[in-house]
Amino acid sequence: MVKNKIDSTTQDKILDAAREIFFKQGYAGGKMQDIADAAGINKALLHYYFKTKEKLFEVIFLDAFSKFVPKIDLLLETENPFLEKIENFIGIYISFLSSHSAIPLFVINEINKDPEAFTQRMFGTKSLPFPIQKLFSLINKEVEQGNIIEIAPQHLLINMISLCVFPFLAKPLMYRVMGLSEKQFTLILDQRKSEVFVFIKNALHPTIYSRQKN
Amino acid sequence: MVKNKIDSTTQDKILDAAREIFFKQGYAGGKMQDIADAAGINKALLHYYFKTKEKLFEVIFLDAFSKFVPKIDLLLETENPFLEKIENFIGIYISFLSSHSAIPLFVINEINKDPEAFTQRMFGTKSLPFPIQKLFSLINKEVEQGNIIEIAPQHLLINMISLCVFPFLAKPLMYRVMGLSEKQFTLILDQRKSEVFVFIKNALHPTIYSRQKN
DNA sequence: GTCTATACGCAGATAGAC
DNA sequence: GTCTATCTGCGTATAGAC
Numbered sequence: 048m049v050k051n052k053i054d055s056t057t058q059d060k061i062l063d064a065a066r067e068i069f070f071k072q073g074y075a076g077g078k079m080q081d082i083a084d085a086a087g088i089n090k091a092l093l094h095y096y097f098k099t100k101e102k103l104f105e106v107i108f109l110d111a112f113s114k115f116v117p118k119i120d121l122l123l124e125t126e127n128p129f130l131e132k133i134e135n136f137i138g139i140y141i142s143f144l145s146s147h148s149a150i151p152l153f154v155i156n157e158i159n160k161d162p163e164a165f166t167q168r169m170f171g172t173k174s175l176p177f178p179i180q181k182l183f184s185l186i187n188k189e190v191e192q193g194n195i196i197e198i199a200p201q202h203l204l205i206n207m208i209s210l211c212v213f214p215f216l217a218k219p220l221m222y223r224v225m226g227l228s229e230k231q232f233t234l235i236l237d238q239r240k241s242e243v244f245v246f247i248k249n250a251l252h253p254t255i256y257s258r259q260k261n
Numbered sequence: 262m263v264k265n266k267i268d269s270t271t272q273d274k275i276l277d278a279a280r281e282i283f284f285k286q287g288y289a290g291g292k293m294q295d296i297a298d299a300a301g302i303n304k305a306l307l308h309y310y311f312k313t314k315e316k317l318f319e320v321i322f323l324d325a326f327s328k329f330v331p332k333i334d335l336l337l338e339t340e341n342p343f344l345e346k347i348e349n350f351i352g353i354y355i356s357f358l359s360s361h362s363a364i365p366l367f368v369i370n371e372i373n374k375d376p377e378a379f380t381q382r383m384f385g386t387k388s389l390p391f392p393i394q395k396l397f398s399l400i401n402k403e404v405e406q407g408n409i410i411e412i413a414p415q416h417l418l419i420n421m422i423s424l425c426v427f428p429f430l431a432k433p434l435m436y437r438v439m440g441l442s443e444k445q446f447t448l449i450l451d452q453r454k455s456e457v458f459v460f461i462k463n464a465l466h467p468t469i470y471s472r473q474k475n
Numbered sequence: 476g477t478c479t480a481t482a483c484g485c486a487g488a489t490a491g492a493c
Numbered sequence: 494g495t496c497t498a499t500c501t502g503c504g505t506a507t508a509g510a511c
Contacts, residue, residue, distance in 0.1 A: 072289070074290075208435075
């Protein structure tokens with residue numbers, strides 16, 4: 048095969064290296080030299096493939112972001128009961144996070160550093176499909192039917208995401224504070240696939256005296 | 262008053278400026294020039310007060326970290342019932358986060374970037390008082406007495422912190438995804454003082470068929 | 476204590492040979 | 494496509510006057 052096209056192996060090595068560095072160090076902290084080293088090449092070649100640091104970062108960020116956004120669709124299939132959808136959603140999301148544990152911090156962090164740039168990136172490319180309103184309608188319906196406790200859909204969504212994602216963000220802090228090894232804490236994180244679901248299920252279960260809030 | 266002592270007004274201006282910059286930009290992204298500008302002085306004076314960037318950052322970080330660690334003591338006073346302690350804890354923690362919303366990201370982010378440095382900082386100064394074991398014992402006691410559902414104390418603690426902290430980390434992402442203005446989302450965050458407690462209270466409430474987990 | 480001017484190294488980016 | 498060498502600007506830090 049003629050070499051008039053970009054060698055995808057090198058490009059992939061670069062992308063993997065960039066991910067590794069940017070995930071750990073962020074945009075400002077991640078140096079092109081480090082990425083070149085990690086990819087086994089030199090800076091010049093890096094710039095040959097990705098003209099600027101900003102462009103390279105863009106690719107890594109957009110890819111990570113699209114993966115970070117949970118699959119809300121899982122909550123919208125109308126076949127099985129609501130709680131099963133939630134169980135399914137949580138299991139899949141936590142499993143994904145377990146094998147991509149650096150993504151949450153990276154995405155959250157960079158969005159906060161430059162929310163404007165993020166907004167542009169998000170709506171600049173393709174408006175990502177967030178069927179949020181559909182999800183909220185579904186939750187409201189479940190509430191009205193008395194299947195779950197009365198709760199604002201916004202809070203339920205926030206709660207679900209929080210319980211899934213946060214432990215991965217706080218991992219290096221938490222396992223030290225709890226006096227655990229990283230291995231031990233990783234086990235705990237894995238248990239959460241069922242723990243979080245049970246917790247949410249109980250929280251949503253309608254009781255006799257439900258919703259005597261204040 | 263003789264000027265043989267460091268002018269605390271200038272020092273405070275520097276610290277405030279450093280907080281502002283470091284909170285938003287992190288260590289690598291925060292430039293000494295920006296801090297000097299924000300403090301209304303120049304770089305040279307900055308180095309006069311804090312010899313190096315690293316030293317200045319250290320001060321800001323340690324202060325932020327100590328504030329970020331939730332007051333677990335609130336959960337250990339033995340007077341009022343467990344759920345009231347939790348309610349109290351959540352209210353105080355979320356209120357604090359509301360008025361210091363930049364701290365969580367800053368702390369989480371820097372700890373993840375350099376966990377070793379963090380560990381040194383944490384145990385290098387004074388071993389912070391984390392009465393974690395006491396808290397876990399207390400939770401286990403509540404479980405045994407049947408006051409709350411069976412739950413591993415680690416998960417309960419993780420859940421509480423997650424529900425309190427994460428929304429502040431994800432704020433700029435979430436309010437956009439939900440199609441809300443920042444103001445609207447801020448209102449929602451404020452509601453969480455009661456919402457989170459109710460959610461947890463329900464989740465912990467022992468039911469007839471409680472703990473049929475799998 | 477506060478400033479201006481400057482030294483110096485690091486990191487992003489380019490030129491040009493192979 | 495990949496390399497070495499180099500340019501350039503930025504950012505930390507210091508020197509030295511006031």
